[in-house]
Amino acid sequence: MEFPKDLKYTKEHEWVKVEGNVATVGITDYAQDSLGDVVYVELPTEGGSVTKSEPFGVVESVKAVSDLYAPLSGNVAEVNDAIVDSPEAINDDPYGDAWMIKIEIGSPDELADLLSADEYQKFIEEEK
């Protein structure tokens, strides 16, 4: 299982890639593996806003429904509509093709709450 060092993570199993004032968000390798085959994704609309720790969307595997939690607050600058049509990308390429939304960072202070790859890996070891 991979946890790229250049990404930040949350305890809700999202990853965040910060570039300037834009944060790209997806779910981690651990999250997609725990879910199993992803068959459905619901994402917010562009131009809306998301709030840190609040649900911004839903992923469903064959068996289960899981909320997606926003790692940061801000406006939704871009949405990856391609994964709505092919949700299996979330299993195949969670850190690449299967990014979910891009957030215009509203409160830069919140960045401090994100976990490093090492901290996240330690967290999931404890959770097992």
Next chain:
Amino acid sequence: MARFLTRLTVLTLKKTPLFEIHKSHGARMVPFAGWEMPVQYSGVIDEHRAVRTKCGLFDVSHMGEIEVSGPGALDYVTSIMTNDIRRVVDGQCQYTLLCYEDGGVVDDCIVYRFSKERFLFCVNASNADKVFEWMLAQDSKGAQIENHSAQYAQIALQGPAAVDVLGEVFDINPDKIKHFHFYIGEIDIDGDTAEALVSRTGYTGEDGFEIYLAPQDAAPVWTSLMEMGKDYGIQPIGLGARDTLRLEMGYPLYGHELSEKITPIEAGLKKYVRPGRKFSGHSVLERQIRDGVEKTLVGIKMIGSGIPRAEYEVRFKGEKTGWITSGTSSPSLSYGIGMAMVEPHVGVPGTELEVIIRDRAVKAEVTTLPFYKK
């Protein structure tokens, strides 16, 4: 604290004799009906397709087995079943419901008829103790009723290639076992001969067999089937795909489509109820056949985007008409399917309904069962 309790529960779960084998296949294990069971190996969709196109092996050792024997056995069994075991011959088995006097379902099960004086009930794991207690509480008519669950492991071999794989492992000509018939087969294990009950039954909609055997024989038989099945593309299959396979066929699952508050008539299982004689629940079921029911089970196919899940509300023209009993994204059809308990007037195939998914009314349609047709 929550974590400690979880650990404690895990420790008390029962393990089937195939537990170590599942781990070696890379299974993800989950608690199910008091057992630690494999929910998936390679992935639900991959496993599902393997059973539809090749064949799969399931550990269903958690199922319960109750034996009824003695001179009163036939009369007793006839008096507790909604179906009529007198209509089949020795060596056949029959699907039936067991009902309380009010028509609610105790369990659904398969009854194996060895002779007029010996029957074996295969019951749901989650209900095994409850069914046994209930069976003991009925008038035994002199029959002996024994819970033999601990004496059996069970393996299901399902899929179009199941018949070929079975023939490679057992000394049986599988073509001779007709649908809902069984044989006692022999298998050589390290020079010793072991016996197994093999029936042409299953819960997937594919051709296949269910194999009942002594717990100590489960691991060697599983291993032989996996080895001999290699050329046929055999795969181990978890509970996840077992559920999607049965759902595509519209087969009921106790706790969802069947319960103490749902009768077989409401669940659309009238053909397994043989009225005109006395059996537990007969008067309520006969009345429902005659006068109709207040709720009825239907198949639902999503038209809008979304996956129906158990307990979601179902509406007809904006008004609540019932609830989803089970639902999933169908691996064979690639859209959302489910079963729903609704008012009979909306139960006609083609009727447009709405499923409430996260406060949104999503368009769906009543459809005939099974969802998946070959």
